[in-house]
Amino acid sequence: xxxxxxxxxxxxxxxxxxxxxxxxxxxxxxxxxxxxxxxxxxxxxxxxxxxxxxxxxxxxxxxxxxxxxxxxxxxxxxxxxxxxxxxxxxxxxxxxxxxxxxxxxxxxxxxxxxxxxxxxxxxxxxxxxxxxxxxxxxxxxxxxxxxxxxxxxxxxxxxxxxxxxxxxxxxx
Amino acid sequence: xxxxxxxxxxxxxxxxxxxxxxxxxxxxxxxxxxxxxxxxxxxxxxxxxxxxxxxxxxxxxxxxxxxxxxxxxxxxxxxxxxxxxxxxxxxxxxxxxxxxxxxxxxxxxxxxxxxxxxxxxxxxxxxxxxxxxxxxxxxxxxxxxxxxxxxxxxxxxxxxxxxxxxxxxxxxxxxxxxxxxxxxxxxxxxxxxxxxxxxxxxxxxxxxxxxxxxxxxxxxxxxxxxxxxxxxxxxxxxxxxxxxxxxxxxxxxxxxxxxxxxxxxxxxxxxxxxxxxxxxxxxxxxxxxxxxxxxxxxxxxxxxxxxxxxxxxxxxxxxxxxxxxxxxxxxxxxxxxxxxxxxxxxxxxxxxxxxxxxxxxxxxxxxxxxxxxxxxxxxxxxxxxxxxxxxxxxxxxxxxxxxxxxxxxxxxxxxxxxxxxxxxxxxxxxxxxxxxxxxxxxxxxxxxxxxxxxxxxxxxxxxxxxxxxxxxxxxxxxxxxxxxxxxxxxxxx
Numbered sequence: 001x002x003x004x005x006x007x008x009x010x011x012x013x014x015x016x017x018x019x020x021x022x023x024x025x026x027x028x029x030x031x032x033x034x035x036x037x038x039x040x041x042x043x044x045x046x047x048x049x050x051x052x053x054x055x056x057x058x059x060x061x062x063x064x065x066x067x068x069x070x071x072x073x074x075x076x077x078x079x080x081x082x083x084x085x086x087x088x089x090x091x092x093x094x095x096x097x098x099x100x101x102x103x104x105x106x107x108x109x110x111x112x113x114x115x116x117x118x119x120x121x122x123x124x125x126x127x128x129x130x131x132x133x134x135x136x137x138x139x140x141x142x143x144x145x146x147x148x149x150x151x152x153x154x155x156x157x158x159x160x161x162x163x164x165x166x167x168x169x170x171x172x
Numbered sequence: 173x174x175x176x177x178x179x180x181x182x183x184x185x186x187x188x189x190x191x192x193x194x195x196x197x198x199x200x201x202x203x204x205x206x207x208x209x210x211x212x213x214x215x216x217x218x219x220x221x222x223x224x225x226x227x228x229x230x231x232x233x234x235x236x237x238x239x240x241x242x243x244x245x246x247x248x249x250x251x252x253x254x255x256x257x258x259x260x261x262x263x264x265x266x267x268x269x270x271x272x273x274x275x276x277x278x279x280x281x282x283x284x285x286x287x288x289x290x291x292x293x294x295x296x297x298x299x300x301x302x303x304x305x306x307x308x309x310x311x312x313x314x315x316x317x318x319x320x321x322x323x324x325x326x327x328x329x330x331x332x333x334x335x336x337x338x339x340x341x342x343x344x345x346x347x348x349x350x351x352x353x354x355x356x357x358x359x360x361x362x363x364x365x366x367x368x369x370x371x372x373x374x375x376x377x378x379x380x381x382x383x384x385x386x387x388x389x390x391x392x393x394x395x396x397x398x399x400x401x402x403x404x405x406x407x408x409x410x411x412x413x414x415x416x417x418x419x420x421x422x423x424x425x426x427x428x429x430x431x432x433x434x435x436x437x438x439x440x441x442x443x444x445x446x447x448x449x450x451x452x453x454x455x456x457x458x459x460x461x462x463x464x465x466x467x468x469x470x471x472x473x474x475x476x477x478x479x480x481x482x483x484x485x486x487x488x489x490x491x492x493x494x495x496x497x498x499x500x501x502x503x504x505x506x507x508x509x510x511x512x513x514x515x516x517x518x519x520x521x522x523x524x525x526x527x528x529x530x531x532x533x534x535x536x537x538x539x540x541x542x543x544x545x546x547x548x549x550x551x552x553x554x555x556x557x558x559x560x561x562x563x564x565x566x567x568x569x570x571x572x573x574x575x576x577x578x579x580x581x582x583x584x585x586x587x588x589x590x591x592x593x594x595x596x597x598x599x600x601x602x603x604x605x606x607x608x609x610x611x612x613x614x615x616x617x618x619x620x621x622x623x624x625x626x627x628x629x630x631x632x633x634x635x636x637x638x639x640x641x642x643x644x645x646x647x648x649x650x651x652x653x654x655x656x657x658x659x660x661x662x663x664x665x
Binding site for chain 1: 455569
C-alpha cells in the first residue's frame, strides 16, 4: 500500500510540475520517463474522488499490490507474492462478476522468445495461485509480454527485479 | 510498378553475351558493340520463357584467351578466411551509358555512377575487398567497357576490375552489363547482363556485385537479398514496433505495419512472397502471415493460447512455432495454409526458438529442460531429441545455416554474444562482444550473419548489425529508426 500511495503522489506531483513548468520554464521537471508507470493498461483515472466499486481503480486501491515479483529465471510464488495475491483473492471474491487478466513480464536479460515463454510461466503461476484460492479459472486470462514492456528502464539489478513480474489487470 | 513488392522479377540472368574474342573479333570494336546490343535486345523474349530462373553462371574464365597473362602467379581469388587481413584491391569505375536517357529511375548517366557505387559498397561491406578510392578511378567511356585500359589499372594496385554499362531500352526496361577482369593477367574472368524494370535498378548492381563476389571468393552470392526486421522507436518502456522490409544494404526501406500493435520475430517464407511473424494485434498474441504483395494478413493458429517463434520450413509447407499453454511451452508445426497443429516436443520445460536444417529433415531448438536454456537437435517429426550445447551459461535463438554446416546462436554468459557451432555441437566460436547481441540470422550464402545489438541502460536502443564468420568484419546495418529481430531472406530469383 505504501508503494502504491507513493506512486499516486508522485504522479500528482508530476502533473503539478508539468502545469507549473509552463509558467516557470527555468525549473526543470524530472527527466521524462522517470515516473514509475502503471501496468500496460494503466487506467489514467488519477482523481481522488469516488471510485466505482468493482472497477480497476477500486481494485488497485483495495489490494496490497496489483503486482507480484519473481527471482531471476524463477516463477515460483513466494511468501510476499502469496500475501499480495491473497489480498487480490479477497477483492475478487467480493466482485464475482469481474474478470481479470494476468500480464507476465521478464527482465531484459533473456532472449526475446524465451522471455515470452517465461512471462507466460509467471502469469500462469499467479493465475494458478488465484485459482487454488477459489477464483474460477474462467475469470482469469493470461498474456505474456516477455521483455517488451519493462516497468523500470535501467539495466541494473533493481530495475530487473521490478521487471520480473505478473500484474493483475481488471478487465472492464 | 511503383510498389517494389508487386514487381515480378524480370531479371534476366545467365544472359550469355557473345564470346568476347569470338564474333567481336571479326568486326571492328564498334560493330562488336552493336552485336552485343542486338543480343541484349533479344533478351526479353528469353526472359518470358524462364521468369525466375536460378543463376546460370557462365563460369567462363576463357581458357582460350587466358593464356597470355597466366604467368602472373596463380588464379585471381580471394582467401575468405584470411581475406580480412588482406582484402583484395578492386577498381569499380562509374558505368557509362550508351546514350544519356531519362528514365523513371533517373538519368542513365547518373544511374551508371550509382550502380558502380552500389557494387562498391557491397564488395567493401563484405570485408573481402578494398575498392579503390574515387580519385584513383578513371572515367570509362562506353567503348572501353569491353577493352579495359589494363596498363592504367595495373598502376593503381587494383588486382581486379569491374566495368559495366547501363542502357535504357525501348520497352522501358534497363540493361546493365557487368564485366569482371583480372588486371595483372589482363583477361576477362566473367560477364553477365541484367534486364530490369527501372524500379528494380539497384538489383542489377547487387547481381553484378554478387557475380564478382562469387567468382573471386568461391562463396555463394548474397547481395541481392532482402531483410525483414522490426523497426523500433519510442521510450524503452513502450517501444513502438513496426514490421519493416528493406534491401540487404538498407535501401528500399518500407514499413509494413503501423506500430499500433507490438510485432516480433518476422521470417521470410522461402518463396519470399510472405512473412510470418508474431503480433499482439487485438491483444491476442499470435502468429500471422503477411502477404507482401497484397498486404493481407491472416492468423495461422486460432487458439486462446499464446503462439510465437514462427518459422517456415524450407519447402514452405509447414510453419514451425511455439505454443505456451498453462505455463508450459512446446514446439508444434502446422500446415502453412492453416490446419491442426502437431505437437513436436513434450518436455515440461520451455521448448522454443526452432529452426529447420536447410533440407528440412531436422530442427534445432532451445530448451530449459535441463535447467537453463541449451540447444537441442531433433528430427523434424520430433523424434531423436539430443542436446548439442554444453558450454557455460545459456544458449538460445539457434539458426541453422543455409549451407547446413553451422548453427548460429545467442550465448548468454556474462554478456549476450553471437556465436556459431557445428550441428553436432563441436567447433564453437564466439563472433561478437556487445553488451547484448541477440538473434542471429544467416545471409543466403551462410557466411554472414545479421543480429541486433541492444544498448545498456535507459535508452533501450537497439540496432541491426552484421558480422561475418571471421568475427572481424562487424558493422551496423543502416535503418531509418532503431531496429531488432532481423531476418535475412533468401537470394532473390
